[in-house]
Amino acid sequence: MYTIGQISDMFKISISAIRYYDKEGLFPNIKRKNGIRQFDDNDLEALLVIECLKKSGMQIKEIKQFLIWCNEGNSTLPKRLKMFEDQKIKVLNQIQELENTLNLINFKCWYYSESVKQGTDEYVKKMPVTKMPTDIQIFYKKAHKLQ
Amino acid sequence: MYTIGQISDMFKISISAIRYYDKEGLFPNIKRKNGIRQFDDNDLEALLVIECLKKSGMQIKEIKQFLIWCNEGNSTLPKRLKMFEDQKIKVLNQIQELENTLNLINFKCWYYSESVKQGTDEYVKKMPVTKMPTDIQIFYKKAHKLQ
DNA sequence: GCTTGACCTAAACTTAGCTTTAGGTTTTAT
DNA sequence: ATAAAACCTAAAGCTAAGTTTAGGTCAAGC
Numbered sequence: 001m002y003t004i005g006q007i008s009d010m011f012k013i014s015i016s017a018i019r020y021y022d023k024e025g026l027f028p029n030i031k032r033k034n035g036i037r038q039f040d041d042n043d044l045e046a047l048l049v050i051e052c053l054k055k056s057g058m059q060i061k062e063i064k065q066f067l068i069w070c071n072e073g074n075s076t077l078p079k080r081l082k083m084f085e086d087q088k089i090k091v092l093n094q095i096q097e098l099e100n101t102l103n104l105i106n107f108k109c110w111y112y113s114e115s116v117k118q119g120t121d122e123y124v125k126k127m128p129v130t131k132m133p134t135d136i137q138i139f140y141k142k143a144h145k146l147q
Numbered sequence: 148m149y150t151i152g153q154i155s156d157m158f159k160i161s162i163s164a165i166r167y168y169d170k171e172g173l174f175p176n177i178k179r180k181n182g183i184r185q186f187d188d189n190d191l192e193a194l195l196v197i198e199c200l201k202k203s204g205m206q207i208k209e210i211k212q213f214l215i216w217c218n219e220g221n222s223t224l225p226k227r228l229k230m231f232e233d234q235k236i237k238v239l240n241q242i243q244e245l246e247n248t249l250n251l252i253n254f255k256c257w258y259y260s261e262s263v264k265q266g267t268d269e270y271v272k273k274m275p276v277t278k279m280p281t282d283i284q285i286f287y288k289k290a291h292k293l294q
Numbered sequence: 295g296c297t298t299g300a301c302c303t304a305a306a307c308t309t310a311g312c313t314t315t316a317g318g319t320t321t322t323a324t
Numbered sequence: 325a326t327a328a329a330a331c332c333t334a335a336a337g338c339t340a341a342g343t344t345t346a347g348g349t350c351a352a353g354c
Contacts, residue, residue, distance in 0.1 A: 005300065016343055019302090024341090034350070036301055052251045055244060060341075074267045081259035088252045091245055097202060098242050104199045105235045112228035120221045152330065163313055166332090171311090181320065183331055207311075 001031075002039040011047060025064040026050055028071055056091050103139045110136050148178075149186040158194055172211040173197055175218055193217075203238050250286045257283050 008015045022030065022037065027046060031038045039047075046067060053063050066083055069076035110133065115121035129137055155162045169177060169184065174193060178185045193214060200210050213230055216223035257280065262268035276284055 003301075014343080015301090017341080020342055023303095034301095035303095036350085049251075049255075052248050055248045056252065074262075077259060077263045077266075077268060081256065081263050084252055084255040084259060088249065088256060091249050091252060095242055095245050095249070098238055098245070101199050101202045102235065102238050102242070104196075105203065105231055105238060108196075108231040109228065109235060112224060112231060115221075116224045116228050119224075121224060150331075161313080162331090164311080167312060170333095181331095182333095183320075 002044075004037050004039070007039050007044075007047070010044075011051065013047075013051075021050065021060070024060050026060065026067055028067055053087070056087055057094065058087060104143065107136055107139050107143070149191075151184050151186070154186050154191075154194070157191075158198065160194075160198075168197065168207070171207050173207065173214055175214055200234070203234055204241065205234060251290065254283055254286050254290070 004015050004018055007018060021027065027043055030043055031040065050063055066080060069080050111124055114124045129140055132140060151162055151165055154165055168174065174190055177190055178187065197210055213227065216227050258271055261271045276287055279287060
Protein backbone atom coordinates (compact mmCIF):
# COMPACT_ATOMS: atom_id res chain seq x y z
CA MET A 1 0.00 0.00 0.00
CA TYR A 2 1.31 3.42 -0.96
CA THR A 3 0.29 6.97 -0.11
CA ILE A 4 -0.21 9.61 -2.77
CA GLY A 5 3.14 11.15 -1.88
CA GLN A 6 4.97 7.88 -2.50
CA ILE A 7 3.19 7.41 -5.82
CA SER A 8 4.12 10.96 -6.76
CA ASP A 9 7.80 10.20 -6.10
CA MET A 10 7.72 6.86 -7.91
CA PHE A 11 6.10 8.17 -11.09
CA LYS A 12 7.38 11.75 -11.02
CA ILE A 13 3.80 13.00 -11.33
CA SER A 14 2.66 15.87 -9.11
CA ILE A 15 0.30 15.09 -6.25
CA SER A 16 -2.27 17.49 -7.61
CA ALA A 17 -2.19 15.73 -10.98
CA ILE A 18 -2.78 12.35 -9.33
CA ARG A 19 -5.72 13.79 -7.38
CA TYR A 20 -7.02 15.23 -10.63
CA TYR A 21 -6.80 11.80 -12.31
CA ASP A 22 -8.71 10.29 -9.42
CA LYS A 23 -11.36 12.99 -9.63
CA GLU A 24 -11.71 12.23 -13.34
CA GLY A 25 -12.33 8.57 -12.54
CA LEU A 26 -9.01 6.94 -13.42
CA PHE A 27 -8.89 4.96 -10.17
CA PRO A 28 -12.42 3.59 -10.00
CA ASN A 29 -11.63 1.12 -7.22
CA ILE A 30 -9.17 2.95 -5.04
CA LYS A 31 -9.31 2.18 -1.32
CA ARG A 32 -9.38 4.79 1.42
CA LYS A 33 -8.63 4.73 5.14
CA ASN A 34 -9.93 7.70 7.08
CA GLY A 35 -10.38 9.48 3.77
CA ILE A 36 -6.74 8.91 2.77
CA ARG A 37 -6.07 7.18 -0.54
CA GLN A 38 -4.28 3.83 -0.41
CA PHE A 39 -2.78 2.82 -3.74
CA ASP A 40 -2.24 -0.91 -4.29
CA ASP A 41 -0.55 -2.88 -7.08
CA ASN A 42 -3.63 -2.66 -9.30
CA ASP A 43 -3.50 1.11 -9.05
CA LEU A 44 0.20 1.09 -9.94
CA GLU A 45 -0.54 -1.05 -12.98
CA ALA A 46 -3.36 1.33 -13.93
CA LEU A 47 -1.06 4.32 -13.63
CA LEU A 48 1.48 2.66 -15.91
CA VAL A 49 -1.18 2.22 -18.58
CA ILE A 50 -2.50 5.74 -17.99
CA GLU A 51 0.98 7.19 -18.59
CA CYS A 52 1.38 5.15 -21.76
CA LEU A 53 -2.00 6.11 -23.18
CA LYS A 54 -1.47 9.75 -22.30
CA LYS A 55 1.86 9.75 -24.13
CA SER A 56 0.12 8.31 -27.15
CA GLY A 57 -2.18 11.34 -27.15
CA MET A 58 -5.27 9.73 -25.67
CA GLN A 59 -7.54 11.99 -23.63
CA ILE A 60 -8.37 11.33 -20.01
CA LYS A 61 -12.06 10.76 -20.81
CA GLU A 62 -11.15 7.91 -23.13
CA ILE A 63 -8.69 6.42 -20.66
CA LYS A 64 -11.45 6.51 -18.07
CA GLN A 65 -13.71 4.53 -20.40
CA PHE A 66 -11.01 1.88 -20.69
CA LEU A 67 -10.69 1.60 -16.92
CA ILE A 68 -14.47 1.27 -16.61
CA TRP A 69 -14.36 -1.58 -19.15
CA CYS A 70 -11.61 -3.27 -17.14
CA ASN A 71 -13.96 -3.24 -14.18
CA GLU A 72 -16.84 -4.71 -16.13
CA GLY A 73 -15.11 -8.01 -16.72
CA ASN A 74 -14.72 -10.34 -19.70
CA SER A 75 -17.68 -9.06 -21.68
CA THR A 76 -15.72 -5.91 -22.57
CA LEU A 77 -12.54 -7.68 -23.75
CA PRO A 78 -13.32 -7.06 -27.47
CA LYS A 79 -13.87 -3.34 -26.80
CA ARG A 80 -10.54 -3.11 -25.00
CA LEU A 81 -8.80 -4.95 -27.84
CA LYS A 82 -10.30 -2.59 -30.41
CA MET A 83 -9.26 0.42 -28.36
CA PHE A 84 -5.60 -0.66 -28.37
CA GLU A 85 -5.71 -1.59 -32.06
CA ASP A 86 -7.09 1.85 -32.91
CA GLN A 87 -4.52 3.53 -30.71
CA LYS A 88 -1.74 1.57 -32.39
CA ILE A 89 -2.75 3.03 -35.76
CA LYS A 90 -2.83 6.53 -34.31
CA VAL A 91 0.65 6.15 -32.84
CA LEU A 92 2.02 4.79 -36.13
CA ASN A 93 0.56 7.83 -37.89
CA GLN A 94 2.07 10.18 -35.33
CA ILE A 95 5.49 8.59 -35.82
CA GLN A 96 5.12 8.97 -39.58
CA GLU A 97 4.19 12.62 -39.24
CA LEU A 98 7.13 13.30 -36.95
CA GLU A 99 9.43 11.66 -39.48
CA ASN A 100 8.14 13.96 -42.20
CA THR A 101 8.68 16.90 -39.87
CA LEU A 102 12.19 15.63 -39.18
CA ASN A 103 12.95 15.68 -42.91
CA LEU A 104 12.11 19.36 -43.16
CA ILE A 105 14.10 20.10 -40.02
CA ASN A 106 17.09 18.22 -41.44
CA PHE A 107 16.81 20.27 -44.60
CA LYS A 108 16.77 23.47 -42.56
CA CYS A 109 19.77 22.30 -40.50
CA TRP A 110 21.72 21.78 -43.70
CA TYR A 111 20.50 25.07 -45.15
CA TYR A 112 21.52 27.09 -42.11
CA SER A 113 24.80 25.31 -41.49
CA GLU A 114 25.83 26.16 -45.08
CA SER A 115 24.58 29.73 -44.63
CA VAL A 116 26.48 30.19 -41.37
CA LYS A 117 29.69 28.93 -43.05
CA GLN A 118 29.27 31.56 -45.75
CA GLY A 119 27.94 34.32 -43.53
CA THR A 120 24.89 34.72 -45.77
CA ASP A 121 22.10 32.53 -47.09
CA GLU A 122 21.96 34.09 -50.56
CA TYR A 123 24.02 31.34 -52.26
CA VAL A 124 22.27 28.46 -50.49
CA LYS A 125 18.91 29.98 -51.40
CA LYS A 126 19.85 29.98 -55.08
CA MET A 127 21.65 26.63 -55.08
CA PRO A 128 20.41 24.26 -57.81
CA VAL A 129 18.98 21.00 -56.49
CA THR A 130 21.71 18.99 -58.22
CA LYS A 131 24.41 20.62 -56.10
CA MET A 132 22.77 19.73 -52.79
CA PRO A 133 23.87 16.63 -50.82
CA THR A 134 21.98 13.52 -51.98
CA ASP A 135 19.91 13.04 -48.81
CA ILE A 136 18.90 16.70 -48.89
CA GLN A 137 17.98 16.42 -52.59
CA ILE A 138 15.58 13.60 -51.79
CA PHE A 139 13.70 15.69 -49.28
CA TYR A 140 13.77 18.81 -51.42
CA LYS A 141 12.23 17.05 -54.39
CA LYS A 142 9.51 15.49 -52.25
CA ALA A 143 8.60 18.76 -50.58
CA HIS A 144 8.58 20.73 -53.81
CA LYS A 145 7.00 17.95 -55.87
CA LEU A 146 9.79 18.12 -58.43
CA GLN A 147 10.61 15.31 -60.90
CA MET B 148 -1.10 37.29 -54.23
CA TYR B 149 -3.67 35.31 -52.31
CA THR B 150 -6.54 36.23 -50.01
CA ILE B 151 -6.97 34.65 -46.61
CA GLY B 152 -9.76 32.44 -47.96
CA GLN B 153 -7.48 31.01 -50.65
CA ILE B 154 -4.73 30.33 -48.11
CA SER B 155 -7.27 28.64 -45.89
CA ASP B 156 -8.26 26.31 -48.75
CA MET B 157 -4.66 25.62 -49.77
CA PHE B 158 -3.42 24.72 -46.30
CA LYS B 159 -6.65 23.38 -44.80
CA ILE B 160 -6.26 25.80 -41.90
CA SER B 161 -9.31 27.75 -40.72
CA ILE B 162 -9.50 31.45 -41.54
CA SER B 163 -9.76 32.32 -37.87
CA ALA B 164 -6.61 30.32 -37.12
CA ILE B 165 -4.67 32.20 -39.83
CA ARG B 166 -5.88 35.53 -38.43
CA TYR B 167 -4.80 34.33 -35.00
CA TYR B 168 -1.32 33.47 -36.32
CA ASP B 169 -1.08 36.93 -37.83
CA LYS B 170 -2.18 38.53 -34.57
CA GLU B 171 0.54 36.56 -32.79
CA GLY B 172 3.14 37.94 -35.19
CA LEU B 173 3.78 35.01 -37.53
CA PHE B 174 3.51 37.19 -40.65
CA PRO B 175 5.64 40.18 -39.67
CA ASN B 176 5.76 41.58 -43.20
CA ILE B 177 2.35 40.85 -44.61
CA LYS B 178 0.98 43.38 -47.09
CA ARG B 179 -2.49 44.86 -46.93
CA LYS B 180 -4.72 46.61 -49.44
CA ASN B 181 -7.65 48.53 -47.98
CA GLY B 182 -7.09 46.60 -44.79
CA ILE B 183 -7.29 43.22 -46.54
CA ARG B 184 -4.37 40.83 -46.16
CA GLN B 185 -2.43 39.92 -49.31
CA PHE B 186 -0.35 36.77 -48.90
CA ASP B 187 2.66 36.42 -51.21
CA ASP B 188 5.13 33.59 -51.81
CA ASN B 189 7.19 34.54 -48.76
CA ASP B 190 4.09 34.17 -46.59
CA LEU B 191 3.35 30.76 -48.16
CA GLU B 192 6.91 29.65 -47.38
CA ALA B 193 6.51 30.96 -43.83
CA LEU B 194 3.27 29.05 -43.39
CA LEU B 195 4.96 25.84 -44.54
CA VAL B 196 7.62 26.27 -41.87
CA ILE B 197 5.01 27.27 -39.28
CA GLU B 198 3.08 24.04 -39.93
CA CYS B 199 6.24 21.99 -39.65
CA LEU B 200 7.38 23.59 -36.43
CA LYS B 201 3.92 23.32 -34.93
CA LYS B 202 3.81 19.61 -35.73
CA SER B 203 7.14 19.24 -34.00
CA GLY B 204 5.58 20.66 -30.84
CA MET B 205 7.03 24.15 -30.98
CA GLN B 206 4.94 26.92 -29.47
CA ILE B 207 3.73 29.90 -31.45
CA LYS B 208 5.84 32.30 -29.36
CA GLU B 209 9.02 30.47 -30.34
CA ILE B 210 8.00 30.29 -33.99
CA LYS B 211 7.45 34.03 -33.87
CA GLN B 212 10.98 34.51 -32.59
CA PHE B 213 12.29 32.54 -35.56
CA LEU B 214 10.34 34.71 -38.00
CA ILE B 215 11.68 37.83 -36.33
CA TRP B 216 15.23 36.48 -36.77
CA CYS B 217 14.51 35.82 -40.43
CA ASN B 218 13.67 39.49 -40.79
CA GLU B 219 16.82 40.62 -39.05
CA GLY B 220 19.14 39.32 -41.76
CA ASN B 221 22.39 37.37 -41.77
CA SER B 222 23.49 38.28 -38.25
CA THR B 223 20.89 35.86 -36.84
CA LEU B 224 21.84 32.87 -39.03
CA PRO B 225 23.64 31.06 -36.15
CA LYS B 226 20.60 31.48 -33.89
CA ARG B 227 18.35 30.03 -36.56
CA LEU B 228 20.72 27.11 -37.08
CA LYS B 229 20.79 26.39 -33.35
CA MET B 230 17.01 26.55 -33.17
CA PHE B 231 16.63 23.85 -35.83
CA GLU B 232 19.39 21.72 -34.31
CA ASP B 233 17.66 21.87 -30.91
CA GLN B 234 14.32 21.09 -32.48
CA LYS B 235 15.81 18.10 -34.29
CA ILE B 236 16.85 16.60 -30.95
CA LYS B 237 13.39 17.20 -29.51
CA VAL B 238 11.74 15.48 -32.47
CA LEU B 239 14.11 12.50 -32.23
CA ASN B 240 13.21 12.19 -28.54
CA GLN B 241 9.51 12.39 -29.32
CA ILE B 242 9.86 9.61 -31.89
CA GLN B 243 11.75 7.49 -29.36
CA GLU B 244 9.05 8.03 -26.76
CA LEU B 245 6.30 7.13 -29.21
CA GLU B 246 8.17 3.95 -30.07
CA ASN B 247 8.30 2.97 -26.40
CA THR B 248 4.61 3.70 -26.15
CA LEU B 249 4.02 1.57 -29.24
CA ASN B 250 5.77 -1.35 -27.55
CA LEU B 251 3.35 -1.29 -24.64
CA ILE B 252 0.40 -0.93 -27.02
CA ASN B 253 1.63 -3.92 -29.02
CA PHE B 254 1.87 -5.91 -25.82
CA LYS B 255 -1.70 -4.96 -24.94
CA CYS B 256 -2.92 -5.83 -28.45
CA TRP B 257 -1.42 -9.29 -28.07
CA TYR B 258 -2.76 -9.64 -24.52
CA TYR B 259 -6.31 -8.73 -25.50
CA SER B 260 -6.38 -10.68 -28.74
CA GLU B 261 -5.40 -13.81 -26.78
CA SER B 262 -7.98 -12.99 -24.11
CA VAL B 263 -10.74 -12.44 -26.67
CA LYS B 264 -9.94 -15.83 -28.27
CA GLN B 265 -10.35 -17.50 -24.89
CA GLY B 266 -13.27 -15.39 -23.65
CA THR B 267 -11.31 -14.48 -20.52
CA ASP B 268 -7.97 -12.93 -19.62
CA GLU B 269 -7.25 -15.17 -16.65
CA TYR B 270 -4.89 -17.50 -18.54
CA VAL B 271 -3.06 -14.74 -20.37
CA LYS B 272 -2.62 -12.90 -17.09
CA LYS B 273 -0.91 -15.93 -15.55
CA MET B 274 1.07 -16.94 -18.64
CA PRO B 275 4.80 -17.42 -17.92
CA VAL B 276 7.07 -15.12 -19.92
CA THR B 277 8.65 -18.08 -21.71
CA LYS B 278 5.35 -19.01 -23.35
CA MET B 279 4.76 -15.57 -24.86
CA PRO B 280 5.71 -14.85 -28.48
CA THR B 281 9.35 -13.80 -28.78
CA ASP B 282 8.67 -10.15 -29.73
CA ILE B 283 6.26 -9.82 -26.82
CA GLN B 284 8.79 -11.39 -24.42
CA ILE B 285 11.33 -8.75 -25.37
CA PHE B 286 8.98 -5.93 -24.42
CA TYR B 287 7.74 -7.69 -21.30
CA LYS B 288 11.22 -8.18 -19.91
CA LYS B 289 12.15 -4.58 -20.61
CA ALA B 290 9.04 -3.18 -19.00
CA HIS B 291 9.28 -5.40 -15.94
CA LYS B 292 13.05 -5.20 -15.67
CA LEU B 293 13.38 -8.99 -15.60
CA GLN B 294 16.57 -10.91 -16.40
C1' DG C 295 -0.31 18.78 24.78
C1' DC C 296 1.23 20.88 20.81
C1' DT C 297 3.33 21.57 16.57
C1' DT C 298 4.63 19.85 12.17
C1' DG C 299 4.02 17.52 8.03
C1' DA C 300 1.23 14.83 5.04
C1' DC C 301 -3.04 14.24 3.73
C1' DC C 302 -8.04 15.94 2.31
C1' DT C 303 -11.87 18.88 -0.56
C1' DA C 304 -13.96 22.43 -3.32
C1' DA C 305 -13.52 25.99 -6.12
C1' DA C 306 -11.09 29.42 -8.54
C1' DC C 307 -7.31 30.24 -11.63
C1' DT C 308 -4.01 29.29 -15.57
C1' DT C 309 -2.31 28.49 -20.39
C1' DA C 310 -2.28 27.58 -25.30
C1' DG C 311 -4.53 27.70 -29.21
C1' DC C 312 -7.91 28.51 -31.18
C1' DT C 313 -13.46 29.67 -32.20
C1' DT C 314 -17.41 32.44 -31.83
C1' DT C 315 -19.89 36.61 -31.74
C1' DA C 316 -21.11 41.20 -32.88
C1' DG C 317 -20.73 44.83 -35.59
C1' DG C 318 -18.63 46.97 -39.48
C1' DT C 319 -16.20 47.53 -44.45
C1' DT C 320 -14.99 46.03 -49.10
C1' DT C 321 -15.45 43.39 -53.23
C1' DT C 322 -17.99 40.96 -56.58
C1' DA C 323 -21.86 39.57 -59.17
C1' DT C 324 -26.30 40.63 -61.01
C1' DA D 325 -27.36 50.14 -57.76
C1' DT D 326 -27.82 46.80 -54.79
C1' DA D 327 -27.39 42.46 -52.59
C1' DA D 328 -24.51 38.76 -51.31
C1' DA D 329 -20.12 37.07 -50.29
C1' DA D 330 -15.75 37.78 -48.38
C1' DC D 331 -13.13 40.44 -45.75
C1' DC D 332 -11.99 43.17 -41.17
C1' DT D 333 -11.44 43.97 -35.65
C1' DA D 334 -12.06 43.47 -30.82
C1' DA D 335 -13.50 40.97 -27.28
C1' DA D 336 -15.57 37.16 -25.13
C1' DG D 337 -15.85 32.13 -24.88
C1' DC D 338 -14.11 27.40 -25.00
C1' DT D 339 -11.35 23.06 -23.84
C1' DA D 340 -8.00 20.11 -21.71
C1' DA D 341 -5.14 19.27 -18.23
C1' DG D 342 -3.73 20.52 -14.79
C1' DT D 343 -2.20 24.18 -10.58
C1' DT D 344 -3.20 27.15 -6.85
C1' DT D 345 -5.63 28.68 -2.91
C1' DA D 346 -8.15 28.45 1.26
C1' DG D 347 -9.63 26.02 4.82
C1' DG D 348 -9.77 21.68 7.26
C1' DT D 349 -8.37 16.64 9.27
C1' DC D 350 -5.15 13.35 11.01
C1' DA D 351 -0.91 10.95 12.73
C1' DA D 352 3.81 11.38 14.52
C1' DG D 353 7.46 13.27 17.12
C1' DC D 354 8.99 16.33 20.83
